[in-house]
Amino acid sequence: MPVPPPPLALPRMSRRWFSHPGAWNDKAEKITVHFLLKDGSKKTVEAPIGTSVLEVAHHYDIDIEGACEASLACSTCHVILEEEYFDKLEEATEREEDLLDMAPGLAETSRLGCQVICAPELDGMTVKLPSVTRNFYVDGHVPKPH
């Protein structure tokens, strides 16, 4: 027995955005989502209906963080949608808007990936990852070059 186990081995909390265990089976109804990655390339994936964009990105190993695990506290899952699809979505809540205020590379059609749920009318949408510039600071601070 190499390592004594912790006295109270709590099971690790499963990630909240993987909340639909059945969502990823083959029978699930799926839509097509294109991801426009940071390096400019495009990745097209099949996303089951009912899953969030964040969950889809994690499933396909696309670089979107989700630091607060979809509990609307971090804005790391920020994505930019196309206007056409943006209008089809329900309006963002106040809290989501507050978080978007802090998000790097904010655009008119920005949303939080953990709040965009795949639905049939979103079939074919393109999700753009915000381009991260290195001079972005939340407080509006722009560093001078040394």
Add this chain to the structure above:
Amino acid sequence: MWRSVTRARPVLPLCSLPSAPPVPPPRPFISRVRRFSQLQHFQEKHQPPSEPQPRQTVLPWEDEVREGSFRWDDYNVCIVGAGPAGFYTAKYLLKKEEMMQIDIIEKLPMPGGLVRYGVAPDHPEVKNVMNDFEEVMNNPRVRYFGNIELQKEVGINQLREWYHVVVLAYGCQKDKMLGLDGEDLEGVLSARRFVFWYNGHPEAFSVQPDLTSSEEAVVIGHGNVALDCARVLTRKISELEKTDISDLAESALRQSAIRWVHVVGRRGVVQAAWTNKELRELTQLDGVLPIVDPAEYEANMNDASKKEMEGNRGKQRMMPIIETMMKNWDRREITDKKIIQLRFLTSPVRITPHAAEPWRADGIELRRNRLEGEPGRQRAVPLDGPDAEPEYVQSNLIIKSVGFKHDAVPGLILSEEDGSVCHHEGRVELAYQSPFQIIGGLYVAGWLKRGPKGVIASNIPDAMETANTILKDLWARERIYISFRSKGREGVVEKVVEDLRIPRRIVTDKDYFQTKNEEIRRGIERGKTASKFLRIKDMIQFLDKSYRDVLDKEQKEISVRSLLIHGTTPLLTRNQRAPEGALLLTSGSELDEIINTERPYNPSSIDGKDGVLLPVQYREFAIRQRSEYIGLGYMLGMCVFIYYCMYRIHVSGDPGRPDEKWI
């Protein structure tokens, strides 16, 4: 194994990188080993006296790489500081390069940095990010060493000897000062100390803010941290007691008499650094009335401020929240709720000592300001004339939330603008020398890199950039400091810690999970999400005890006899330190030897070998048992002897008659 050198350099997919900095001109060759030892032992002498240097540097730097001077089977990276910056850097390094081997060194036993000890206890969802960090810790290519402080237990040059790359991500450990009279009086706390106090940081164990003597408290500063402090001071205890707030803070806040918190800032609404989420939260709190004086608001909304607001979505969306707070202004006298007053254009002038007890603060003098300057760079200028009458707020608790400072490794150059370490794309530079001279193999991330600002999310692009730079340099084998004495990273940290005069217990990732589970368990007992250990001592004691308990349980099933025969059952694996009062054995014969020689317990004999752990009581038991065997054997021998004697008497007659036989 390292792939062929001629392989095309991998394209960096994370984000685009600006062109490489100019390479410094070649310098005369001095043996690196010599230079290093010189620096180690004769630092002052080594400094060339003629060269103008604003700060003394203790860091040898290299940007040349000798092919073949080092094994490149793995990339060994050490990250100093287990905060968000450190973990995100580790995460991206691991993701992009499968030969990456990472050690994380942290000053405190528990990882997380400001996620654990900064983020307010009533924001548990922000702390979910720890799950992400735990995943990094669980990665078999990552080792975690808590309770080891850079510059105390290990030196930066030691680390640079052992690792290809050292990433400094130790954040900001000091406070900015206001430079006021009376700033050092009792009752004046920096926000860092106050936040650490309610979050149960080991360094804030002795902090005791006075919450009972006055009804008013003052928080100086207009950032999210200031709002955190104000919120914790006023929030209902029935809500706070369920969180992972420190037990001491919980009982102090329960007795709190504070009813009115002034959040004071020298400039206006538009210039405040807080975010809408935190501001809006104040308006949604139960039992708290956030107020803004409409007159103050009017005064700061000049044309320049309005211009600053234009095109800034966040600031525009802030205005309705401030307006709600202005509507609350009239209710301030009649409400029975606790009040948070956001005050603008107000600067502290001095903190006055108490008349009878001059060592503690009694109140703070505030003065009024006006804004002056172009949009975007407005300054606060003191008012003059009849409005300039200073205001006095009687308060025994004054919290300064005016920012943090670095506690940089001596030799690193800090930029004058925000005090962050001079760097280019994450590579640490000696900026005062010719442009872009780089300290080989040394990188920065997080608050140390970009100054103490931004949220956890802002560490992500920042860590990506540092990770990209590191990979670029490693793949190109450029700008990496390589010492001829490089020993690799195996066991070095443990060795250094064991050689210390006052041994430190390394806290591993297993210990972290164990401590965390215990904290949760204690929390459940008290109806909280977690009850944190408030002192390092308690934490280490718990860890040692739990290991002993497990061992005791194990040992009851194994007798000393069977241990002597199959004495190699490994209970202690590499990197684990033996708990206090334990013996490490690697074979049965060693157990024999220990029992025979009664060798005293010596922790330095535990050097990471696999072996069997025995608690000290067990040794005593073993020794006792051994002596019982000896006693048994002795008695048996006596019996045989007596029997033999009687036999002789029987065959040769009675020896009791001396005249017959001996005379």
